[in-house]
Amino acid sequence: MSGASQRVPLDLHVNGEAHTFQVRMHDSLLDVLRREGYTGAKRVCETADCGACSVLVDGRLIDACSTLALQVHASRVETIEGLAGAMLHPLQETFLRHAAAQCGYCTPGMILSMKALLERKPDASEAEIREVMTLCRCTGYVKPVAATLEYRDARGQKRPERERRE
Secondary structure, eight states: OOTTTOEEEEEEEETTEEEEEEEETTOBHHHHHHHTTOOSSOOSOSSSSSOTTEEEETTEEEEGGGSBGGGGTTEEEEOHHHHOSSSOOHHHHHHHHTTOOSSOSSHHHHHHHHHHHHHHOTTOOHHHHHHHSOOOSSSOSHHHHHHHHHHHHHTTOOOOTTOOOO
């Protein structure tokens, strides 16, 4: 068996469940997740520029397209599929209420990037939200930003005075 096709075990906790996947040495985390049915992370740019492939690894936002799967061996991975339990996560509900998705292709990465930002910096400004938000060709960002600001404020954070729309 050639080295390129040889498979090795990869242990991950995906959305709270332990798994051992058989992966090739060159598989990206995105390859593995999508092959295993976690299709919320999307393949778009494959250069870590757009954020559509965003997932949380040990609570840290990463681009799954540019991360070798074996680099995250024994880690906790959270995908959009694991964000909701029996009910939608409050951030997902806010996006839904604001109609913050057009085609929806980038929405999973957008929601996870906003979750990661607000966990790291609960009082993030509108400018910081816009800077971290994944790329989107459809929305113009107005509704996703408004949804994120509402979610941020609902978590008990005060909105900075006079945030300017950019």
